[in-house]
Amino acid sequence: MMKLIIKLKIYPYFLQFSKSTKKIKVREFETILGYVFYGEEYDSMQSSSISPFSILSIDKDENFCTFFQELLDMKHNRYENFILGNIMVDDIDKVAKSPKLKEIYNEIIQGVENCQNECEYFDVRGGGMPSSKLSGNGNRPEEGRFDATETLYCKLAIKKMADIVLEDLEIMSIK
Numbered sequence: 001m002m003k004l005i006i007k008l009k010i011y012p013y014f015l016q017f018s019k020s021t022k023k024i025k026v027r028e029f030e031t032i033l034g035y036v037f038y039g040e041e042y043d044s045m046q047s048s049s050i051s052p053f054s055i056l057s058i059d060k061d062e063n064f065c066t067f068f069q070e071l072l073d074m075k076h077n078r079y080e081n082f083i084l085g086n087i088m089v090d091d092i093d094k095v096a097k098s099p100k101l102k103e104i105y106n107e108i109i110q111g112v113e114n115c116q117n118e119c120e121y122f123d124v125r126g127g128g129m130p131s132s133k134l135s136g137n138g139n140r141p142e143e144g145r146f147d148a149t150e151t152l153y154c155k156l157a158i159k160k161m162a163d164i165v166l167e168d169l170e171i172m173s174i175k
Ligand code: SF4
Pocket: 115, 116, 119, 120, 121, 122, 125, 126, 127, 128, 129, 149, 150, 151, 154, 155, 158, 159
């Protein structure tokens, strides 16, 4: 019952409010519209977060990681941590071929493939978001997996928002 009230009253209200004022943009709606119309080009962060060294994060001790910055200080049961080396000491070319990076990357790509196989919303945003997958679903980040699929975040921010925006686009197109 609660879900019905939220869908029927609150989201359309925000959508109408956003349209009528044209001054206030609701980020979540704008984001989904961007994905619907421009796909992956709309979100370079999304593709960067699954591409090794598209993002390079370095901490105060010159340790570095890639994919997304939160990995710098995360601990993990299987990987121990996500530090790949020290930027002042280690050769990036060697790190790029390291088993640790390969293992993380393979798990992230497996997560994308799992999403592609399982999720009807895959075309909206692809199945990346490794950060959300690692710490989503209430699991502790140290126990999380990059090859997971649905998280609470994508359920609310991607799937629910896509439903509302696509429904609204259909209504607009038949008027
Ligand atoms: S919405 Fe969630 S489950 Fe679906 S493809 Fe995206 S990340 Fe995967």
